[in-house]
Amino acid sequence: MRAIRGLSASGATTRSLPRMRSLSVAKPNSPVLGPTVWIGRMGKQVAKLKVMCARSMHQVVGALTDAFRRSTGHEVELSFGTVGALQKRLDAGEIADVLILGAPAIDKLAKAGAVGAATDIATTSVGIAVRDGATPPDVSTPEAFKSALIAARKVAFSDAAVGGSAGVYLAKLFVEMGLADEIARKGMPQQSGGEVATRVAHGEADIGMTLIAEIVPIKGARVIGPLPAPLGNDTTYAAAVTTDGSAHDAGEVFIRALTQPSARGAWEAAGFMLP
Structure with missing residues (x-):
């Protein structure tokens, strides 16, 4: 295949090659x-x-x-x-x-x-996760969501440097919300959405943000909703x-x-x- 330019970053790879019989x-x-x-x-x-x-x-x-x-x-x-x-x-x-x-x-x-x-x-959408059994913060409006991030002890999220759509979007969102310094202090950027949800499930972060589809498989983490309108971001x-x-x-x-x-x-x- 000829090279196609325009996108970047690194990710994980898995390989599955089932063996055919009597061929x-x-x-x-x-x-x-x-x-x-x-x-x-x-x-x-x-x-x-x-x-x-x-x-x-x-x-x-x-x-x-x-x-x-x-x-x-x-x-x-x-x-x-x-x-x-x-x-x-x-x-x-x-x-x-x-x-x-x-x-x-x-x-x-x-x-x-x-x-x-x-x-x-x-x-799928960028969603907000908390530990299963924890009392969820109010994230129903942009203002409430911002307050929840400020009140959180630690915040996990997809790292923009990896190149995933959620991480790239969230990095811009933190700046637009005036939270860049806050997130720099308490943020826990992760290499994958699954790692974001795992940090939340283990109690290392109070709030996690990544694609909902990457939160769902992780036991102990619970989706409390997508980002509040108009901050929401969908990936098709x-x-x-x-x-x-x-x-x-x-x-x-x-x-x-x-x-x-x-x-x-x-x-x-x-x-x-x-x-």
């Missing part, structure tokens, strides 16, 4: 499924699909991918990271078949000719098959699997809203 090589350069295609015992073509995905979606995309593997037999390698981290890897020449990123990032790639038509997948994620990938048809099938009606419950349980 024999056939059609080594299929234009449909990619350069490595096998025929399984049932005579079914199997593709190897590489997916780069925003890490806030790791729980639900991981579960839906497991179901996709079982139903299709395709191998899927999932790689999660911030948009900036994934973009760095693309810029370095790494190749993927499907990208699932913030909608603006996908739009830029589409304009550059790097991906095909985009499909909106789901939306979109998916697209890359033009330089080698498994175009399998990639389209994968995207349809993520958006099928039966997947709605999984998305909502993970803290996402659907289009």
Whole structure:
């Protein structure tokens, strides 16, 4: 894949490559499924699909991918990271078949000719977390939210330097609210949204802020709401098959699997809203 410029930062990666059983090589350069295609015992073509995905979606995309593997037999390698981290890897020449990123990032790639038509997948918001069982502060208005941050002993939030959408937004918000010095004193910037929620769950921070979808999986942390209007910030994620990938048809099938009606419950349980 050719390098696409414009995004930055680093993130975490996970890899899952389930081993196929009783496969024999056939059609080594299929234009449909990619350069490595096998025929399984049932005579079914199997593709190897590489997916780069925003890490806030790791729980639900991981579960839906497991179901996709079982139903299709395709191998899927999932790689999660911030948009900036994934973009760095693309810029370095790494190749993927499907990208699932913030909608603006996908739009830029589409304009550059790097991906095909985009499909909106789901939306999540920057949320506020407290420890499970703690009395939640009033965060119903911008003024009440500001007072809660000032009163908090410690505040955890996604670190803007990592390149995630929540961290970048919150860094600007603290300045706009006149809280830059306050947050510098008591802030606990974290490398991931899961770490933000963990700091809250362990009682190390009184309040945490990151994408709701990254708070939901962490036991001991509770979402008390999104940022109050008009401070709220939503992130919509979109998916697209890359033009330089080698498994175009399998990639389209994968995207349809993520958006099928039966997947709605999984998305909502993970803290996402659907289009």
